[in-house]
Each structure stands twice: as C-alpha cells, then as structure tokens.
Amino acid sequence: MGCNQSSSENTIISSNARKQLLLGYWNIPLRAQPIRYILELAQYPYSEKKYSQKEAQEWFGNDKQNLGLEFPNLPYIFHGDYHLTEASNIANYVLEITCQQYLLGCGDDKFRIGNIRYVCDGLIIDVFKTLKMTPEEKQKLLENNIIPDLYSLKEALGEKTYFFGRLTVADIYAYCAFVNFKLFFPNEYKQFASSFNNLIINFEAIPEIQAYQKSDRFPKFQL
Numbered sequence: 001m002g003c004n005q006s007s008s009e010n011t012i013i014s015s016n017a018r019k020q021l022l023l024g025y026w027n028i029p030l031r032a033q034p035i036r037y038i039l040e041l042a043q044y045p046y047s048e049k050k051y052s053q054k055e056a057q058e059w060f061g062n063d064k065q066n067l068g069l070e071f072p073n074l075p076y077i078f079h080g081d082y083h084l085t086e087a088s089n090i091a092n093y094v095l096e097i098t099c100q101q102y103l104l105g106c107g108d109d110k111f112r113i114g115n116i117r118y119v120c121d122g123l124i125i126d127v128f129k130t131l132k133m134t135p136e137e138k139q140k141l142l143e144n145n146i147i148p149d150l151y152s153l154k155e156a157l158g159e160k161t162y163f164f165g166r167l168t169v170a171d172i173y174a175y176c177a178f179v180n181f182k183l184f185f186p187n188e189y190k191q192f193a194s195s196f197n198n199l200i201i202n203f204e205a206i207p208e209i210q211a212y213q214k215s216d217r218f219p220k221f222q223l
C-alpha cells in the first residue's frame with residue numbers, strides 16, 4: 001500500500017518522533033479539522049492551543065508575533081523544535097509522522113486523490129466565507145462555485161462509500177466539506193444527501209472518529 005520514500009526524507013520526522021506535538025488553530029472545525037482527523041485516526045498524542053474568535057487578540061495581538069513562526073498563521077504546529085504553518089503542508093507532515101502516507105494513495109491515484117482533496121479544501125473555506133457575505137455575494141458564490149463543485153463530487157462519488165473504494169485523504173477533506181455544507185445550507189444539501197450521506201455515515205462509524213466526536217477535544221461551530 002505504501003509508496004517508496006527516501007531515508008533522508010524521514011530524518012526530521014524521526015528525530016521529532018517522540019516530541020510533543022502542539023496544533024494551534026481556532027476552536028472551530030475549519031481548516032485544521034482534516035489535520036485533527038488524521039491525528040485522531042492514528043491515535044497520535046497531541047495537544048492543542050484553541051483560539052477563541054471572541055478573544056482573537058490572543059492570536060493577532062500576541063502569539064502571531066511572539067511564537068517565532070517563520071510564516072505566522074493558523075493553523076500552526078510545533079513538534080519539538082520544529083514548527084510549520086500552511087494547512088496542507090501540516091496535513092502532509094502529520095500523515096508522515098503518523099505513518100499514514102497510504103491515505104495519500106500511490107501512482108495515478110495519488111493525484112486523483114489530490115484533486116478531490118484540494119477541491120474539498122477549497123469548499124471548506126468557501127462555505128465558511130459565505131457566513132460573512134451579503135445575501136447577493138453568498139448566492140453568487142453558491143451558484144457559481146460551491147454547488148457546481150458539489151455536483152462534480154456527487155458524480156465522482158456516486159453510490160460508493162468512499163471516493164476510491166477505501167478511506168483516503170480525499171474522504172477526510174470531503175467529509176469536512178460535506179458536514180459544514182450540510183450544517184450551513186441544510187436545504188441545498190438535500191439534493192446531495194443520497195450520495196454524501198454514505199460517506200458521512202461511514203466516516204463517523206470509524207471507532208477512532210466516533211470516540212473523538214464524543215470527546216471534549218471535538219470542536220463545534222457556535223451557531
């Protein structure tokens with residue numbers, strides 16, 4: 001299942017293997033949520049700095065300048081002395097340290113999995129952006145971007161449980177995009193339910209995910 005990797009590629013990762021992993025992000029299930037699921041699937045020990053949007057100054061007025069991040073942003077991780085930003089980059093890093101690179105797929109599949117992953121990553125952000133838009137802007141983004149992408153995903157998923165017949169990183173991102181869309185656009189979600197519900201139900205049935213979603217580590221949107 002795994003792809004070949006050079007040993008030098010793993011030098012930083014193995015030297016940090018036993019160090020404490022800290023993930024910093026807002027206390028909502030948005031851009032860091034796929035990273036959280038990757039860690040939870042592997043039962044990898046990590047701690048979190050969850051910033052409250054009500055007290056955003058803690059990030060913007062303090063940690064953003066003072067943590068020593070090269071490219072200060074949320075999410076970030078610290079792993080021992082090693083630190084990173086950029087959500088997709090962090091997700092790839094945690095896939096490696098948790099030995100779950102197989103979720104990225106191999107060969108041609110790897111890039112088809114990547115296609116779905118990155119479309120869904122964009123959707124996670126677009127759906128959230130609509131919350132701060134005027135009704136006209138919201139409708140435009142919905143009609144021109146979000147709904148067409150969801151139709152393409154519906155066609156790709158069809159009746160399958162997961163996009164590639166087994167869990168991959170594409171499904172983790174798709175799950176995050178689908179549940180957020182369902183939460184904020186319940187009526188519009190109905191046209192996709194017959195296809196997306198399968199993936200949602202199966203992902204939530206994974207024992208590690210079930211336990212996580214019942215725990216107080218699991219962040220929710222405050223509606």
Ligand SMILES: N[C@@H](CCC(=O)N[C@@H](CS)C(=O)NCC(=O)O)C(=O)O
Nearest residue numbers: 031064072073074075085086087088
């Ligand atoms: N390119 C960055 C964008 C990160 C980003 O936009 N983070 C948002 C939350 S999703 C944020 O609030 N960043 C804090 C900041 O701008 O200081 C990534 O992919 O991680």
